[in-house]
Amino acid sequence: MSAKSGPAIPNVKGGGYKPQSSSNVLTYVLVTLSVIVLAALIIGGVVLGANRSKESSVDHNGTVTSGSTDLTVGAATAKATIDLFEDPLCPACGQFERTQGEQVTSAIRDGKLRVRFHMLNFLNSGSSSRDYSTRAGAAMQCVAGEKNQDLFLKFHSELFQQQPMEGGSTDHSNDDLAKIAKSAGANEATQRCIATGAQVEAATKAAQESLNQLSKAVGGNVSTPSVLLEGKKVELSNPNWLTDILNNKN
Structure with missing residues (x-):
């Protein structure tokens, strides 16, 4: 039919590590690094999950x-x-x-x-x-x-x-x-x-x-x-x- 015709981050709080007076310095450093790495993984996972959730909201929920x-x-x-x-x-x-x-x-x-x-x-x-x-x-x-x-x-x-x-x-x-x-x-x-x-x-x-x-x-x-x-x-x-x-x- 022709026109002519008419036819739309959770705040992750990590607990602090307090070494005892008998703590070894190396142990303190290693544990601290472990806490930092773990926190980074948790936060990274949350951010990634949030982004995926956002993408899902757009692409699949519609x-x-x-x-x-x-x-x-x-x-x-x-x-x-x-x-x-x-x-x-x-x-x-x-x-x-x-x-x-x-x-x-x-x-x-x-x-x-x-x-x-x-x-x-x-x-x-x-x-x-x-x-x-x-x-x-x-x-x-x-x-x-x-x-x-x-x-x-x-x-x-x-x-x-x-x-x-x-x-x-x-x-x-x-x-x-x-x-x-x-x-x-x-x-x-x-x-x-x-x-x-x-x-x-x-x-x-x-x-x-x-x-x-x-x-x-x-x-x-x-x-x-x-x-x-x-x-x-x-x-x-x-x-x-x-x-x-x-x-x-x-």
Whole structure:
């Protein structure tokens, strides 16, 4: 579907050694060195453990990073990073989510894939409210604010599972979008963010910048869904596109 046509150190205290008056000086020195080495090992272990815990929190528990144009999920150490461009009203994007969404989500959760989601809004005019794509993108921004990868992916999926019809007589109000977010597990602050349209301006700017980015990458022939790998468009008509990307990355 063409844009032109509408388609997130414990303080280790070591005990001091007090030599007795009968202590041998050499023994004192050796014991002191042993205490220092042991303390260093303990502290080093704590620091390393803390760093690993932090990495685990990012890569496995899952977070969401909000950029100026995208919402990013997935491990920084993933085999591949892709840019996924979608319009919330785009029927082909809905079909893409239903047929490819589970595979993409699994790759993200397995730490193999990192995805930068770009929510476009060129189909606003195809919605009953004339601004649905922007408001849905704003809802994504609100949900991303919780920095919860599982929540974000669930809401993203629901957004397309409950997608309004392009050119239809109705679409989702902000309150409707907030209810979808609630069912996905969003907290009250996020629901309020969606209901009030707090991120509409940010979503509008992100959509325009993402559109420019995609247009430049594909020579102006913009369509959604589109996937870029290292700035180059991926052929989504190939049913094995994701498997090929992951297999070709060492």
